[in-house]
Amino acid sequence: MLDKTHDQALLSWVDSANGHPQFPIQNLPFGVFSPPSGVPRVGVAIGDAVLDLAALSRAGLLDTSVSEACDRPELNALMLLGSGARRLIREKLSSLLSERGARMAVSDALYLAADCTLHLPARIGDYTDFYAGIHHARAVGKIFRPDEPLMPNYVHLPIGYHGRSSSIVASGTPVKRPSGQVVGEQGPIFSSSAKLDYELEMAIWIGGANDRGSTVPIRDAQNAVWGYGLLNDWSARDIQSWEYRPLGPFLSKNFITTVSPWVTTPEALAPFRRPAFPRDTRPMDYLFDDADQAGGGVDISLEVSLSTTRSRDEGLPDFVLSVSHSRYLYWTAAQLVAHHASGGCPLRAGDLFGTGTISGPAKHEAGSLLELSTDGRVPVDLPSGETRTYLQDGDEITLRGICKKDGFASISLGECRGRIE
Amino acid sequence: MLDKTHDQALLSWVDSANGHPQFPIQNLPFGVFSPPSGVPRVGVAIGDAVLDLAALSRAGLLDTSVSEACDRPELNALMLLGSGARRLIREKLSSLLSERGARMAVSDALYLAADCTLHLPARIGDYTDFYAGIHHARAVGKIFRPDEPLMPNYVHLPIGYHGRSSSIVASGTPVKRPSGQVVGEQGPIFSSSAKLDYELEMAIWIGGANDRGSTVPIRDAQNAVWGYGLLNDWSARDIQSWEYRPLGPFLSKNFITTVSPWVTTPEALAPFRRPAFPRDTRPMDYLFDDADQAGGGVDISLEVSLSTTRSRDEGLPDFVLSVSHSRYLYWTAAQLVAHHASGGCPLRAGDLFGTGTISGPAKHEAGSLLELSTDGRVPVDLPSGETRTYLQDGDEITLRGICKKDGFASISLGECRGRIE
Numbered sequence: 001m002l003d004k005t006h007d008q009a010l011l012s013w014v015d016s017a018n019g020h021p022q023f024p025i026q027n028l029p030f031g032v033f034s035p036p037s038g039v040p041r042v043g044v045a046i047g048d049a050v051l052d053l054a055a056l057s058r059a060g061l062l063d064t065s066v067s068e069a070c071d072r073p074e075l076n077a078l079m080l081l082g083s084g085a086r087r088l089i090r091e092k093l094s095s096l097l098s099e100r101g102a103r104m105a106v107s108d109a110l111y112l113a114a115d116c117t118l119h120l121p122a123r124i125g126d127y128t129d130f131y132a133g134i135h136h137a138r139a140v141g142k143i144f145r146p147d148e149p150l151m152p153n154y155v156h157l158p159i160g161y162h163g164r165s166s167s168i169v170a171s172g173t174p175v176k177r178p179s180g181q182v183v184g185e186q187g188p189i190f191s192s193s194a195k196l197d198y199e200l201e202m203a204i205w206i207g208g209a210n211d212r213g214s215t216v217p218i219r220d221a222q223n224a225v226w227g228y229g230l231l232n233d234w235s236a237r238d239i240q241s242w243e244y245r246p247l248g249p250f251l252s253k254n255f256i257t258t259v260s261p262w263v264t265t266p267e268a269l270a271p272f273r274r275p276a277f278p279r280d281t282r283p284m285d286y287l288f289d290d291a292d293q294a295g296g297g298v299d300i301s302l303e304v305s306l307s308t309t310r311s312r313d314e315g316l317p318d319f320v321l322s323v324s325h326s327r328y329l330y331w332t333a334a335q336l337v338a339h340h341a342s343g344g345c346p347l348r349a350g351d352l353f354g355t356g357t358i359s360g361p362a363k364h365e366a367g368s369l370l371e372l373s374t375d376g377r378v379p380v381d382l383p384s385g386e387t388r389t390y391l392q393d394g395d396e397i398t399l400r401g402i403c404k405k406d407g408f409a410s411i412s413l414g415e416c417r418g419r420i421e
Numbered sequence: 422m423l424d425k426t427h428d429q430a431l432l433s434w435v436d437s438a439n440g441h442p443q444f445p446i447q448n449l450p451f452g453v454f455s456p457p458s459g460v461p462r463v464g465v466a467i468g469d470a471v472l473d474l475a476a477l478s479r480a481g482l483l484d485t486s487v488s489e490a491c492d493r494p495e496l497n498a499l500m501l502l503g504s505g506a507r508r509l510i511r512e513k514l515s516s517l518l519s520e521r522g523a524r525m526a527v528s529d530a531l532y533l534a535a536d537c538t539l540h541l542p543a544r545i546g547d548y549t550d551f552y553a554g555i556h557h558a559r560a561v562g563k564i565f566r567p568d569e570p571l572m573p574n575y576v577h578l579p580i581g582y583h584g585r586s587s588s589i590v591a592s593g594t595p596v597k598r599p600s601g602q603v604v605g606e607q608g609p610i611f612s613s614s615a616k617l618d619y620e621l622e623m624a625i626w627i628g629g630a631n632d633r634g635s636t637v638p639i640r641d642a643q644n645a646v647w648g649y650g651l652l653n654d655w656s657a658r659d660i661q662s663w664e665y666r667p668l669g670p671f672l673s674k675n676f677i678t679t680v681s682p683w684v685t686t687p688e689a690l691a692p693f694r695r696p697a698f699p700r701d702t703r704p705m706d707y708l709f710d711d712a713d714q715a716g717g718g719v720d721i722s723l724e725v726s727l728s729t730t731r732s733r734d735e736g737l738p739d740f741v742l743s744v745s746h747s748r749y750l751y752w753t754a755a756q757l758v759a760h761h762a763s764g765g766c767p768l769r770a771g772d773l774f775g776t777g778t779i780s781g782p783a784k785h786e787a788g789s790l791l792e793l794s795t796d797g798r799v800p801v802d803l804p805s806g807e808t809r810t811y812l813q814d815g816d817e818i819t820l821r822g823i824c825k826k827d828g829f830a831s832i833s834l835g836e837c838r839g840r841i842e
Contacts, residue, residue: 248670
């Protein structure tokens with residue numbers, strides 16, 4: 001699986017890439033960006049720059065089998081081409097960005113990332129939010145159903161529900177506090193949400209997978225995962241607790257969902273694979289594959305940080321609200337794919353999965369304020385001298401994900417950021 | 422609201438339209454069809470024929486403001502133009518199809534419906550399924566939660582959840598029985614669903630409504646409804662009962678959803694408006710509008726019929742499983758729109774709502790086999806001598822919706838049909 005694109009010693013003639021904490025040449029995540037006064041197009045992050053794949057395509061520097069798909073305002077066409085096309089581009093870019101001889105031909109296609117606008121990576125057909133963070137499921141269950149924190153189905157199937165694609169936005173988009181029905185002292189009222197929360201999740205982008213009525217066998221399912229990112233499933237807890245029975249969350253989630261703009265590929269994450277979550281209950285056959293059990297997990301350190309109006313005014317750094325880790329996901333990405341398709345539901349290129357909130361077993365590893373503040377009962381102290389139960393206007397939440405391993409360059413999923421207006 | 426397009430005396434030179442049980446000239450529903458060896462395009466049903474709006478556009482017979490939107494393989498562009506464009510086309514077609522002088526110019530754009538293929542009317546961005554049939558909600562609640570059949574939130578807000586758009590198909594598409602996790606005698610197993618059910622719903626097609634972060638005031642909400650149809654929310658009850666807690670139905674619904682191909686407009690339904698559902702609890706202000714209370718309902722008689730392999734072999738007619746009525750919807754279409762957008766979730770042209778299963782209070786008015794057979798405990802007798810608890814392979818379900826009123830031509834929502842393979 002590992003090849004020269006993963007070599008820690010590989011350097012780029014894009015100087016900022018070497019030792020870059022997010023985007024060294026070993027990462028090469030895909031996204032959609034607009035250069036200054038330009039239209040949206042496919043790009044790849046390299047150090048502090050963005051490489052314009054549409055320009056490379058037009059210059060004949062990419063294989064003709066992928067060049068048309070790179071000259072689009074969204075990744076869907078590229079995602080539809082599957083893992084082979086993605087690997088082909090990765091290998092080509094790894095060469096072009098490391099070989100000095102290519103610098104002349106390629107450097108015209110580079111833009112300073114700071115000058116560019118980053119967009120949603122894909123036109124999202126359907127968005128599904130899972131519930132694969134077992135410590136989150138258990139912690140939330142304890143708050144709302146103390147007698148039965150984890151439902152009996154949890155260890156047998158990936159719990160998930162359909163989300164709303166129309167309100168998914170790219171990192172940096174301001175977040176408007178929603179209004180909705182909440183329970184007041186004299187019964188339900190329509191009010192601005194007083195329990196606005198974030199949820200630390202990973203994003204999983206899907207390549208074309210299956211037609212309606214067919215399934216994705218677990219051994220092929222990882223191949224349907226086109227890439228990974230971060231996702232903040234903003235949640236209005238007071239709206240949620242009133243509306244969610246019996247059919248699940250609805251308006252408490254669909255006002256906005258933020259995703260990170262860069263899609264980190266399975267190839268970039270290859271050095272950081274780990275075994276699936278250890279468990280007592282063997283997954284059913286359609287969710288069980290030896291290779292997936294051995295290496296279907298991934299090692300990503302996750303972090304949620306907060307800045308407030310006051311902390312920014314006082315020049316304080318972002319405060320880390322919690323740290324977590326992708327190893328707390330009870331199901332692998334392949335298991336999510338195989339389960340989603342197991343009844344014949346078609347997965348299309350550009351579909352998005354959220355993993356569900358990823359919390360660890362320790363208090364400081366909680367992936368939401370619902371957990372950190374025990375639904376508002378225990379305020380969290382901030383270094384600015386403030387406290388938080390839920391988010392206040394002006395608060396900015398940033399999710400980060402970083403992969404580190406001895407012998408390999410560190411890579412990052414980038415950032416997923418949003419500020420309450 | 423009523424104009425000459427509603428005149429019962431209005432006749433068409435398309436002879437089959439006059440007295441047609443579904444598509445007289447007073448209906449004029451929109452859809453997308455392919456003529457023999459042609460590509461998909463916008464059409465309107467008239468009697469036994471389909472009128473090609475793309476051809477009319479190219480011939481200069483439609484207003485230039487709408488002609489481009491009519492020359493597409495989907496209704497989205499037309500839906501985005503809103504109610505004004507829709508009314509303009511209706512009035513024009515009503516004239517063209519009634520005035521003999523137009524026959525020469527128009528008749529080349531007519532195809533026999535029997536020769537055409539009907540498609541999904543729109544590229545569906547997001548699909549939301551509501552739960553607005555109060556008798557269904559109460560009946561299902563009685564089966565699963567005898568102590569609390571109707572949740573306390575039910576009378577205050579339209580319960581809804583997000584569905585899957587990728588598995589929505591047009592009427593006539595074969596239905597494949599899904600497999601999934603169900604609870605067997607020794608615990609959960611992966612198995613073909615033994616409790617395949619239909620759900621009688623109405624489809625509501627949305628025109629462009631609101632941007633993210635903005636809302637749709639209830640007084641404007643009816644204007645966001647572009648049209649109506651029928652929807653069969655096929656459900657695997659054994660998969661549903663195991664997976665649905667705590668986040669709602671998922672794979673039990675997303676294997677297939679069937680919609681009727683023709684979109685009947687609010688203009689066609691204007692003679693059949695009725696008051697909103699009578700209730701004890703006044704809706705909150707954002708759901709309350711005098712005009713909507715007075716005329717936000719609609720009078721549509723609904724019917725579910727079944728044929729089986731044996732009944733067809735024996736030449737028996739379809740068996741009516743149940744009859745129901747749109748007056749059993751607790752919320753109006755405008756209330757569904759206003760609620761959906763109340764937290765800032767953007768509604769886009771081509772979005773689809775299901776109303777939720779529409780059952781009446783009487784047993785023979787149940788909109789699903791879950792209710793008709795009390796979750797399989799009481800078999801339903803069929804005229805063929807067979808019985809049914811849930812659907813068997815070969816069974817074909819057809820939903821129909823008809824509007825009748827003295828002094829007006831009867832119109833129909835057409836058919837929504839699917840056969841289990």
